[in-house]
Amino acid sequence: MEVEQVANLKTKGSFSKLYTWLPIILLFVSVLNEFDFNYLKLEYFSFNFPFILIFFFTLKDFKHFDYLFVFFAGLLNDTVIGLPLGISSLSYTLICIATAYIRNITIRPSPMKDWFYFLFIISLINSLNYSVLTLFFSYDLVLTSYLVNTTCTFLLYIIFVSIFKYYMKGIND
């Protein structure tokens, strides 16, 4: 009986450990897998899931969401997509800086403010990405795709945030 309880506790312990590392695992899966529903063939539809994930969990200062992992996730993303190495890492790190700044200046957090702040940050980062890729690396890119991607990411943020909040509640309980 005691052995069974110990085994249950052990299983529960490893499961909860995995559960706490879930956001970072999800980040790596999403950069390796390009989790974006492109195969649905919805015209112009695309969104950047890692941006939402990084913004939310770094804003909440989630303890298992290490900046170094975020940085490596960026490197993996560049390799998978075929962008020059370091571009996504820089983007992700800039999101981390932005969230660290907003955390420092915010006394009373508001989801609405966070949402529009998110829009501002991703617009800025996508503009930076577009400029660096076209000016320094002579890539031909469609600006409309970037605008649509930014808009869709912004709109889907609120949906994913509600799911993440549910997850956070589960962690705290």
Added chain:
Amino acid sequence: MASSRDDFIIAIRSAFLKKSTQQKFSLLTLVFISIFIILLSSLDFKAVRYLKAGLSEVVYRSSFIVSIPENFVRNSFINIIEYTTFFNRYQNNRDELDKLKSDFVSNEIIQYENQELKVLIDDYISSSNKILAKIIVDHDSPFLKSIIINKGSKDDIKIGTNIYDQSYLVGRVIEVNYKTSRVLLLSDLNSNVPVTIAPQNIQAIVTGSGDNFGQIKYIKAGLSEELVDESIVYTSGTGAIFKSGVPIGKLRSKKDGSSNRYDVEFYSDFTQLKYVFAETITQIEIPQVEPEIVPIEDKSEELEESKLKILEDELKIIEETNSKFIEENENLTSEINDLNNQISVLNNEIFLQKQKINQFNLDTQELEFLKLNLEHGHKCRKSFFNADGFNVGTEEYKSCVLNGGRTGG
């Protein structure tokens, strides 16, 4: 005012430099490392290239494994859509197969001819070897259209290797690792392919649109009016980046304001690719026939002999031409004689016909006179009652009858 600026600076400094208890690096360090990596990757050092290739190798494989569940969902979704149109597509495919079978035979003949012609012009024969490659990563990104295949430098894949879906061009390799490669699809904005548009035989460049079609660009002014829908677009081989004569797609014109825009509908559906062929080409030079080495002392004799031989040949040719001229001359003379005979026959015929015509005219006049004579003869004939008349048979009598019996002028 000053305090709010201080707060901003403190917040920024804290965001950049402060490490939380869990963080191992400050964000500023990570920003600098990112910029350093971007610079290194743009400089293209050998060490960086190898490092990148190694990293790509691991990441592509990991990406393939991680993508298995999503690929399963995606494939199920595609299968469901495909089953709904299965029967119609089967019938279409059957018809198309019959047509293709007949085309295939003529294609093979053309290929053999091509090979023979290349041998004749002392060119090279390119022996191509198509390797089947599996697509391990295909994320259909809206920004960059590329795929990862499971063949690399180990399998003789090089940068620029052409990639096919059946016999249709799909793209070319832009990054090679040991066991994987990245293929830039024709639909990517950075893809440019020199093409020929048939049957008009117009040269152009097809660039990717970022969507599942290409666009005709850099066409010579005035030639675009000749383009028609359904024209076939295939690689021209200009620039030697792509092999020539590989089909790409069909032309579609679209109204774009006042002018027409020409798109290329690719034969291959890039979103449905599972396996592709990578064509590794090796050029085989046609061996030149080496002249035999002859000792120097024999050379002058051989030279004279060859000169004599040439002269003999020339003489032979002249004699042959001469005999041909003589023969032709004889033929022409006999032809002239024949023609002269024909002319004399014709002249006789003309003379006879002229005589007939004259006789006919005389007969007609005589007939007319006899008719009038019956009618007016009594008025002109000299008799007891007609002292002003004329003797029958005289010219005056004749003219009197022809004037309708009037004796005086």
